Amino acid sequence: MPSPSLLQQLISALRCLPGVGAKSAQRMAYHLLERDRDGGRELSRVLAQAMESIGHCSRCRTLSESGLCRLCANPERDPTQLCIVETPADQAMIEQAIDYRGCYFVLGGHLSPLDGIGPKEIGLDHLDERFAEGEVKEIILATNPTIEGEATAQYIHDMAETRKIKTTRIAQGVPMGGELEYVDGATLAHAFRGRSEF
Known part of the structure; x- marks a missing residue:
């Protein structure tokens, strides 16, 4: 079985967001690729930085x-x-x-x-x-x-x-x-x- 295309991987990755089903994820992916590649790059950059840099407060746990x-x-x-x-x-x-x-x-x-x-x-x-x-x-x-x-x-x-x-x-x-x-x-x-x- 061939591995999913990069587009399918993007759509699948977007489905991790709450309330985002297959159709919504597909619309988001196509929007980023067809109309807003700069926005997609910025989203990717900020998301990667947030995943690495945001943790929990040692006092209140937020x-x-x-x-x-x-x-x-x-x-x-x-x-x-x-x-x-x-x-x-x-x-x-x-x-x-x-x-x-x-x-x-x-x-x-x-x-x-x-x-x-x-x-x-x-x-x-x-x-x-x-x-x-x-x-x-x-x-x-x-x-x-x-x-x-x-x-x-x-x-x-x-x-x-x-x-x-x-x-x-x-x-x-x-x-x-x-x-x-x-x-x-x-x-x-x-x-x-x-x-x-x-």
Whole structure:
């Protein structure tokens, strides 16, 4: 069987993006090759550089080009408040939508025992180390309102409770089963302001 052509390899590679099926990938590939080769070259250059240079912040675990992200390095952030989110996209959404001045912790997912994702896989050992430092006085649980997100929030709440850390949970306006990345800014701001004791 002959190996796929370079065009087929490009189309196949573009399908790794979320929401991109065979037809969309084919349209993208043809667009780059027929109408925007300079854009394709720039995309290739930036993508290669990003894959090599972007890692995770050693403090909050978000995506970062340096060991410490710009938010963790900012001395004006309030280290006593820690907002816990599932993904860097959720963190970015909160930063864009509201004037939150505390710090973050990015889990990189949620607890899902059936998928082999336990506390260690989402960095809860690192989170417990943050709690042990004694600086955090309140955590704001901003996990997605899904079954897995709620289970993760409950687990983190129990961790915080043993250390006498106040726990709040964003609530109003975020639909059950929804994901923060897709919630509009006004709804998210309302939910954040209306957080309640967990």
